[in-house]
Every structure is written in structure tokens, then in C-alpha cells.
Amino acid sequence: METFQTLLAKKLADALTAAKLPNAGELTPASDARFGDYQTNAALVLAKQRGENPRNVAEKILGRVDVGDLCEPPTVAGVGFINFTLRAEAVAKKAAELLQDERLGVTKTTSTRKIVIDFGSPNVAKPMHVGHVRSTVLGDALARIAQFFGHEVIRDNHIGDWGTQFGMVIYGWKNLLDRQSLQRDPIAELVRIYKETNERSTKDPSVREACRQELVKMQSGDAENLSIWKQCVDLSMGDFERAYKLLDIHYDIQRGESFYNDRLPKVVERLLKSGLAEISEGAVCVFFRDIPELADKPCIIRKRDGGYNYATTDVATVDYRINDLKADTIWIVTGAPQILHFKQIFEIARREGYKADFRHITHGSILGENRKLMKTRSGDNVPLRELLDEACARARKIVEEKNPDLSDTEKIDIAQKIGIGAVKYADLSQYRMTDYVFSWDKMLSLQGNTAPYLQNAYVRIRSIFRKAGETQTKIDQLVLAEAAEINLAKLLCQFAEVVPQVLNDFRPNILANYLFELANSFHTFYEACPVLKSEEPARSSRLALCDLAGRVLQRGLDLLGIKVPEKM
RNA sequence: GCGCCCGUAGCUCAGCCGGAUAGAGCAACGGAUUUCUAAUCCGUCGGUCGGGUGUUCGAGUCACCCCGGGCGCGCCA
Structure with missing residues (x-):
């Protein structure tokens, strides 16, 4: 269409x-x-x-x-x-066509691509925290939108499961672990032993050396250390899964850093052989002397001590995604600080002859009220679980206040949709590069550009249909007379123009802002134009408009990964 | 030192490839409710787009310089 x-x-x-x-x-x-x-x-x-x-x-x-x-x-x-x-007649005709269209006017792409989207990437043995929100929520929304256009999408969680933190975790496991605490709250216990070990190692060089030894043992295949590592991975994955379930995030594959281990030597060998890499000060480096911006910024792919680092892993990851997964497009969603790193990785890939479309999709940070990186009072990262729980609890409180007669199960369900939706929408409604200040009161407000405001528009529509006792409209002709009707209908026709723009520069906020305008326009219509009480043909026409508005809101929010309640 | 990102109303932010008199929300103030959820709507107030120079029919947007903030730069990820 x-x-x-x-x-x-x-x-x-x-x-x-x-x-x-x-x-x-x-x-x-x-x-x-x-x-x-x-x-x-x-x-x-x-x-x-x-x-x-x-x-x-x-x-x-x-x-x-x-x-x-x-x-x-x-x-x-x-x-x-x-x-x-x-002309109003043309708008009415188009709106009637949209009513018949599952896709609400959005056409599928004619050039389907195979896209690996790398987002989220939490670290094992550390809790997911507020710093993971943006990458996770943004990556998921982009995946949903790409999929809606008909692209073949592979969502990959590039978990940090092999880093140097394991030296300390294993040392802590062997020397400080409290089994009962581990059973009660595994992640909290892992964090405790990690932090305590970290403290000791900064004070005591012998502890630091012991940690390094544990890491070396693990990476060289020591059975005991690998078994501890495996347990940590499993415990963490369980923790991640709970968060993803609450967030309604799904991954197709989860290839952690450890997955690439046995490929790393070959990567370095290959790059040395092809002359792209050279040995400098004992380390294997790739230089970019012909690119002014990178001229004095080599990329180390093997450390002087023979160890590999994240650059090595990322080169291997590019290989895997293109050669094994057959991707022609790779989107990596991370914070802005990694810009330089991925410039180097992508440049290496190009030099190796890879023709895939590489995009590093960066984002800013979430700040606390003090305009600094959001932390707890004690200076730690805010755990994601606490953040999401509080979102739901606050939403629950509001539902309780506004709609006390709902059943308990309904309240829980609604609070979850509103709370999680609020957190996601606060993020996605903003341009991804700008830092933003996290505010419960703002994101959960019923007024302004928030998830609850949009959800409320949907709820009002559902309420009309419940009252009408009709599940959907069955008309092929709309009559648009009032300005509020015409404006709403025009906006509905624009959905198909707006959605494609998001992938232009990876800006879900364009869709969010559109949906806000739509909700606003619907509310105006709602105030100005009675639906059920109006005479035919306006009644059916307005009902159809409500139907269409509800579907666009639902679909639009779904593309952002946000659910809509039937009541709130 | 080099590089990247940001600077728009009192506050929080939109303004992608340069387009008309720079837009929202919040806050403040003033209105609207025997209603399909007022959890809303309508109106008013509010800006030398950090500063400067340049490119052109036209610059918040592009180029260069400066100021201010954040971040990154060979063996952490």
C-alpha cells in the first residue's frame, strides 16, 4: 500500500x-x-x-x-x-484501507537482509544493572522493527563470560565463599566475593598475583577452575533470564566471549600472515597509518604476555557472524565510549575483505538526579532487578489508587505493563546519543510524553469497545467531518511513513514521538467527538477510527517492546 | 596532545539527508467534568538555538575557530 x-x-x-x-x-x-x-x-x-x-x-x-x-x-x-x-474524502478512503491491512500500511522491504544484532551483553558474575538498560531496550526495539520489515534478524547476546574478572571471582570462590548465601541469592554472593577480593587485591600484591594465577589456570584449561567458572556462568544466566522475562526480551543465540576462545590463535596467525598485523613492543598490533584519525591508535590483538583481549574476540566474532551465520549486516549496540574500538574492529574487517554492512549503534548514559552516572547511595551500580521491581511497585501503587476495584491478578499484570513500559519508553523516546536524567515521577506520570499516557489512550479505546459490546468494526466507509476526526485520521495514515524512518539512523524516538502525537490527537478527538452516543453514520465511522487508532498504538508500542493493558 | 559525543524555553527534551515566523512535555497561570476512564482536554506565559567567522537564495542543521561539559586514546572489557 x-x-x-x-x-x-x-x-x-x-x-x-x-x-x-x-x-x-x-x-x-x-x-x-x-x-x-x-x-x-x-x-x-x-x-x-x-x-x-x-x-x-x-x-x-x-x-x-x-x-x-x-x-x-x-x-x-x-x-x-x-x-x-x-482532502477529507481521500483521508477517509485511505483510513478504510488501513482498517483492512494487518500491517497498517507499512510495506515490507524488497531487499531482505540477514542482520545480526548484538545488544545487551551483560557480564557473568556481575549483576545486570542500569547501565545495561539502554543497549538492551534499544537493541530489542531495533530488532523488532527490522523484523517487522521482513529482515532476517539474529539477536545475539555477546555475554562477557571470559574476562579478567574471573581471576578474582575464582579466588573469592575458593577463599571467601559462603555456600548458604550462594544458595539464597547467588548473584549477591558472587558480587560480594568479587568485591571483597578486589579490595584485598588492591591492598595486597600477593592476592593480586594469586588472582592472576587463577585466571591463567582457568584459561589454560584447569578442571577445577573451569568448573567454578561454569557454575558462575550458569548462575548468572539464570539471573539474566529472569530479567529478560520481565522485560520481554528474547535472544536467538547467546554466544559469549568464551565461545570464541579456540578461534583466537587462528585470528592472530591469519592477521600476521596477511601482513595486516605486526609485532610491536612484544605485542601483536594492527596499525592504521593511512587513517589520520587512527594513525596513532593501534589495536592490540595479542598482548605481550601472549594473552588475547577483547579486540581479538571481536575480530573472531565478526568472522563467525559472516562466515558461519552468513550475515550481511551487523549492528552492534553499545555505549558511546566504545566508538574507537569498533572503528578499529570494522576497519580490520574491511581490510580482510569483508563486505558486510557494519554499524556501531551507540548511545548515551542514564544519569542520576545529580547529573552524574546513575549510582546507588553507596556508589554502586543500580541493580537492574531492583530498578524493574521498583518500577512495577510504583506502577502498582498508582493502579491501586486509580482503580482499586480491579482483581489482584489484574493489578499485578497492569502494574508490570505500565512499570516496564515506563522504563523502556523513557529510554526510547529520547534521542539515543543524549544522556538523560532518570526520574521515576516523570516516566510514570500520566501526563506528557510517557508510556502510561500512551497506554491510557489505548485503554480508553478498549473501554469504548467493551461498552459497545462490539469487538471490532465492520465498515468500509468513513465519514470525516470534525477537525479532530480528520486530524486523527491523517495521523493514522502517517504511521507507514514514520516507521521506516526509524531505521534510517536507528532512532526509535521518531516512532515514540509519533505515537505521542497520535495519543494526543486521539485524546483531543475523544473529548470533541462522542462515539457511542453519536448518530449514524458518524457512530460507525468514529468506532472505526477508534479501532484503527488502537491498533496503531498497539502495534507501534509493540515495535518498541512495550505492552498495552486493557484496563488501567 | 589527538579523537569522539553533547551544549536549543526556568526544568527535561524533539528538531535524520540545510528549507517558511525554532517545537513538545513538565512547571506557572486561566478555563472545561450530570461523560465512552478528568489517568483527559483547551488556552496563556516563556528562546540573541553556548560564542564567533564562513559557505548560499536560505544555517539550530554544513565547514573552520573559540568557550563549557562528558568520554576515549598499546597490552581491562
Whole structure:
């Protein structure tokens, strides 16, 4: 199904051809409602190219443009913009078509790609914390959207399960472990022994050396240490799974760093053999002397002591994803500090001849009220579990207040949808690169650009249908008369124009902002236009509009990984 | 020293490929409710887009310089 934007772009292209002008400029949504619904700067661009007066060029185009019954006659405005205003009948017709469309107008891609999306990546023996929220939530949303477009998506959790932290964890396990605590709350106990060991090792060089030895033993295959490692991995994975269940996050594969162990020597060998890597100060490095930005920043792929590091693992990971998984596209979602690292990794991959489309999708940080990285009072990372539990508890409190008569199971379900949705939406409604200040009150507010506000719009729609006793609408003709109806319907038609924009630069906030506008527009409509009490044909038409709005809200939020309750 | 990201209303933030008089939300103030959930809606107030120079018909957006904040830069991940 074509959007108004693509339909009008074609009409414009036809007009340019008829006027013997090259195709130029673009047709975009109007920057302001005063200018109608769509605008084009084609005349401005052409006038510049040809040294003519823009308004004259615009008039020339206007003489050839035939918008049929889509729009009112287009007009020239300002320095030479051409403005298009949709006719209510055309909007009504399109909305009726959308009602019949499962995909709500969003067309599938014609060039399906195989995309590995790497996001989340928590560390074993450490709790998931607030720092994992952005990568996890953003990566999941992008995966959902890519999938919706028909791409083949492989969600990969690149778990940190082989790092140097294991030296300390194993030392702690052997010397400090309390079995009962481990049974009660495994992650807390792992964290305790890790922290305590860390403290000791900073004070006592002999402890530090002992930790290093434990790590070396593990990495060289010591059975006891490997068994401790395995137990830690299993305990942590259980912890991750609980968080993912609550967050409704799913992975197709979870290839931790350890998965790549036996591939690392071959990676270094290969890079040395091909001349891409060389030995420098005892370490194996890749230099990028021809790239000014990286000229003085070599990438170490084997340490002087013969050990491998995360760069080695990441090169092996690229190999695996392209050669074994047959990916043609790799998206890696991590915080901005890793920009340099992945520039190097991707550059190495290109030099090795890989043609895949590599994207490092970076994001900013979540800050506390003090505008510094969000931490607990004692300075630790805020555990994810506590964060999510509190979100649900706070949401529960609000539900209790507003709707005390609901059953207990309903309240729990609703609180979870609102609480988790609020955390996710607070993140996704913002441009990914900017740091943002975490605020319970703001994200759980019923007013403003929040998940509960959007969910409430959906709930109001469901409420209408419960009252009507009708599950869905069965009409093929809408009658749009009131401004609030027309505006809502136009917005609904834009869903298919907005969703593709998200993948343009990986900005789910574009979709979030659209959904906020939609919810706002729906609320305005709701205030201005009675549905069930109005006369036919308005009643059926408005019911259909509600149906469509509910489905777009539900689908849009689903693409962001957010659920909608039926009541709240 | 080199590099990356950010700087927009009192606060929190949108403004992708340069387009018209820079937009929301919150807060503040003023209105609307015998209602399909007022958990909402409508209105008012509020900005030399950090500063400067340049590119051009046009710059919050691009280039260069400066200021301020955050982060990263050979053996942690």
C-alpha cells in the first residue's frame, strides 16, 4: 500500500517530467499545519540549479501537477514552496484501507537482509544493572522493527563470560565463599566475593598475583577452575533470564566471549600472515597509518604476555557472524565510549575483505538526579532487578489508587505493563546519543510524553469497545467531518511513513514521538467527538477510527517492546 | 596532545539527508467534568538555538575557530 507521501511524490515527479524539468527536491510532511499536509522544495532546488526565479519555477510545476482527488489544488507559498492539503474524502478512503491491512500500511522491504544484532551483553558474575538498560531496550526495539520489515534478524547476546574478572571471582570462590548465601541469592554472593577480593587485591600484591594465577589456570584449561567458572556462568544466566522475562526480551543465540576462545590463535596467525598485523613492543598490533584519525591508535590483538583481549574476540566474532551465520549486516549496540574500538574492529574487517554492512549503534548514559552516572547511595551500580521491581511497585501503587476495584491478578499484570513500559519508553523516546536524567515521577506520570499516557489512550479505546459490546468494526466507509476526526485520521495514515524512518539512523524516538502525537490527537478527538452516543453514520465511522487508532498504538508500542493493558 | 559525543524555553527534551515566523512535555497561570476512564482536554506565559567567522537564495542543521561539559586514546572489557 502506498502512503500519501509516496503517492504525491509520484504526482510531483510526473509534473516535473511533463514540464521538462529534472526530478529534484523532495516531498515531505509540511513543517507546519498552516502549510497544509505536505510540501515540496522542488522549485527552490531547480531554481538554484538553473538560475531562475523560484516562484516562477513553482508556478510552472503547478501548471503540470495533477493530484487527482487526493488534494485540494496545490498552492505556491513563501519563497517558492508548493503546498498540498489532503482532502477529507481521500483521508477517509485511505483510513478504510488501513482498517483492512494487518500491517497498517507499512510495506515490507524488497531487499531482505540477514542482520545480526548484538545488544545487551551483560557480564557473568556481575549483576545486570542500569547501565545495561539502554543497549538492551534499544537493541530489542531495533530488532523488532527490522523484523517487522521482513529482515532476517539474529539477536545475539555477546555475554562477557571470559574476562579478567574471573581471576578474582575464582579466588573469592575458593577463599571467601559462603555456600548458604550462594544458595539464597547467588548473584549477591558472587558480587560480594568479587568485591571483597578486589579490595584485598588492591591492598595486597600477593592476592593480586594469586588472582592472576587463577585466571591463567582457568584459561589454560584447569578442571577445577573451569568448573567454578561454569557454575558462575550458569548462575548468572539464570539471573539474566529472569530479567529478560520481565522485560520481554528474547535472544536467538547467546554466544559469549568464551565461545570464541579456540578461534583466537587462528585470528592472530591469519592477521600476521596477511601482513595486516605486526609485532610491536612484544605485542601483536594492527596499525592504521593511512587513517589520520587512527594513525596513532593501534589495536592490540595479542598482548605481550601472549594473552588475547577483547579486540581479538571481536575480530573472531565478526568472522563467525559472516562466515558461519552468513550475515550481511551487523549492528552492534553499545555505549558511546566504545566508538574507537569498533572503528578499529570494522576497519580490520574491511581490510580482510569483508563486505558486510557494519554499524556501531551507540548511545548515551542514564544519569542520576545529580547529573552524574546513575549510582546507588553507596556508589554502586543500580541493580537492574531492583530498578524493574521498583518500577512495577510504583506502577502498582498508582493502579491501586486509580482503580482499586480491579482483581489482584489484574493489578499485578497492569502494574508490570505500565512499570516496564515506563522504563523502556523513557529510554526510547529520547534521542539515543543524549544522556538523560532518570526520574521515576516523570516516566510514570500520566501526563506528557510517557508510556502510561500512551497506554491510557489505548485503554480508553478498549473501554469504548467493551461498552459497545462490539469487538471490532465492520465498515468500509468513513465519514470525516470534525477537525479532530480528520486530524486523527491523517495521523493514522502517517504511521507507514514514520516507521521506516526509524531505521534510517536507528532512532526509535521518531516512532515514540509519533505515537505521542497520535495519543494526543486521539485524546483531543475523544473529548470533541462522542462515539457511542453519536448518530449514524458518524457512530460507525468514529468506532472505526477508534479501532484503527488502537491498533496503531498497539502495534507501534509493540515495535518498541512495550505492552498495552486493557484496563488501567 | 589527538579523537569522539553533547551544549536549543526556568526544568527535561524533539528538531535524520540545510528549507517558511525554532517545537513538545513538565512547571506557572486561566478555563472545561450530570461523560465512552478528568489517568483527559483547551488556552496563556516563556528562546540573541553556548560564542564567533564562513559557505548560499536560505544555517539550530554544513565547514573552520573559540568557550563549557562528558568520554576515549598499546597490552581491562
